[in-house]
Amino acid sequence: MDGEFSAAVDRLVATVGELQTLSIDELSHPQVVAELNRIKQAVWAVPAVEHRLTARLVDEADPHELGATSLKDVLANHLRITHKDAKQRLTDATQLGPRHTILGERVRTELSHTAAALAGGLIGPGHVEVIQTFVKKLPVWVSFARRDDYERDLVAQALLLRPDQFQKLADTLLAYIDQDGTEPDHRTQQRRRSLKVGRQQADGVSRIDGWIDPETRAYLDVVFAKHAAPGANLPHDDAHTGHDDRSTEQRHHDAVRRVLRDTVTSGSLGQVAGVPATIVATTTVTELERAAGWAHTGGGNRIPIRDLIRMAAHSRRYLAVFDDHTEEILYLGRARRNATVAQRLALFARDRGCTHPGCTVPFYWTQAHHTDDYSTGGQTNIDKLTLACQPANLLIEDTGWTTERPGNGRTQWIPPQDHDTGQPRTNNYFHPHRHLTDHTPDGDRNADDEPG
Structure with a gap:
């Protein structure tokens, strides 16, 4: 490239290359x-040249x-930057670069004070962005x-x-x-409010994203x-230790966790x-004794056993699934229609979520369902109950589906004959280990029972 401007750019590039190779060992720390x-001052001034171009x-x-x-595509493609940056x-360039009339006459730059300070390397991109937004x-x-x-x-303050x-x-x-x-x-405000909790990751953490309204912020x-x-x-x-090395974001996280814990444990x-x-959770006796591994919660997620045991110090209900529920009567016969708390906890420990094939609704959003229709003589006994989400329950009432619990202990969902396409009868979503332990060709219907 020819011309004085191109020659100056050549010198700039050469100078940067020289700075990359020169020794800095003789410089003191203040230097x-x-x-x-x-x-930094030179780097801050360079955008003013780019604005002119x-x-x-x-x-x-x-x-x-x-x-x-x-022009946005020109800059993005030739400079290899994003369309947003372009x-x-x-x-x-419109706000800080030179402006001209249709006749070519130079007029005042829109943000002239900002442009002058930037050209002198006195303020940087962060200051400019604040002024533009203001x-x-x-x-x-x-x-x-x-x-x-x-x-x-504002420019005068940005210098300081x-x-x-x-x-x-x-x-x-x-x-x-x-x-x-x-x-x-x-x-x-109400239309924009949202709170999205992402899927739980392999390490147990989940991402939260959203917008909160003014009341929630308060x-x-x-x-x-x-x-x-x-x-x-x-x-x-x-x-x-008494030492607090947490970031502001980590302290905010712990504060929300504290309030949620206090609310849940208050009853x-x-x-x-x-x-x-x-919080209700289920796990194996071995993991509980080792204080290691994962427990499955009623929300369909996992929590480390170590945390579960620590949480139990605040509320024994956290371990209600393992502690003393067998002392309550689980076989009520026709004495009542609704399942007891103990029966609900036992159903969670066994089923973990809706038992309808393919359903992923966890325990907290399920109902206790009679596998033998209560209205025709079914009994409220633990071996005649199963977990089902509301749509699955309505499926029983409205379309002729039936349920049963044969000797293997797994709830089977039987479609009416005209809806039977050979689909699975049982749900292994909450028991993925069954895919490894079931070896029969029709494993979901005939496999032997195993601990839930």
């Missing part, structure tokens, strides 16, 4: 920090001549002259502050300018103030799925 600051493309270039349908470069959020009634004053004042500090100042100034703010749109602020302060609400493993939630609204 290292000083050189980092000088390099991009602004020229915006004013003059035909993207089709450059092999693309838009769009931001075009925005920056200007965008200014109320429409703010005059152009006043907007210019606000931008100039880190971007995170500068963001707080800009937010405060914006709130002062528009003290009433935009009228809260309750319907929009509750969380109180929870964080009470339980998320450094040194407060330390996890069990760190409580004896104020009533019942869910016919048992006290608390």
Whole structure:
């Protein structure tokens, strides 16, 4: 490439290459920090040059001549950047690059104070982003002259502050300018509210994502103030040391966990799925004695045995599935229609979730179902009960399906003859080990029983 500009770029590239090879061993630590600051200033100034180049493309270039349908595609493809970054470069060039009229006359840059500070390497991309967002959020009634004053004042503060500090100042100034703010749109807030809990990963953790409304945020602020302060609400493993090395996000997590635990163990939630609204879990005696491995919860997920035992210190109900439920009467005959709490817990330990083939609904969202129809003489005995979700229960009532529990102890769902396509009769979703232990060709119907 020819020309003075290209020659200057060549020198820039060569200088960077030289800096990469020069020795830095003779520099003292204060000198290292000083050189980092000088390099930062140069790096911060480079985008101002890019804005000039991009602004020229915006004013003059035909993207089709450059092999693309838009300038955004030109930048993304030729610079190997994302379309999002390309769009931001075009925005920056429009706001911070040189501007011209249709006749080619130079006019004032939209964010002139910001552009000048950036060209001098006095502020960086983080500061620029804060100013751009501030200007965008200014109320429409703010005059152009006043907007210019606000931008100039913000740039002066940006010279002194880190971007995170500068963001707080800009937010405060914006709130002062528009003290009433935009009228809260309750319907929009309620439409946007969401909380998504992802699938549990192999290590047991789950990802949460979503939006909370102002009321929920207010509750969380109180929870964080009470339980998320450094040194407060330390996890069990760190409580004896008194040291708190948790990040802010980890303290927030532990605060929410504390409130959820206190709520669940308070007993104020009533019942869910016919048992006290608390955590129920099932596991093998061997894993319980070893205090290792995983327990299966009524929510269809897993929890480490070590955690389950520790949680039991707050509420014996956590181990109700293993502790004392056999002392309650499980065989009630025709004395009552609804299953008892003890029977519900026993059903959880045995079935874990809905027994309809292919169903993945866990225990908390199931009902106790009579395999022999109660209305025609079925009894509320543990060997005549099974777990079923509401749609599966309705399937029995409305379509002629029937259920039975033969000698192998697994609930079978029998379709009416005209619906029978040879589909599975039993559900192994909550008992995946059966796929390894069942060796008969028709294993789901005839395999021997094994512990649940």
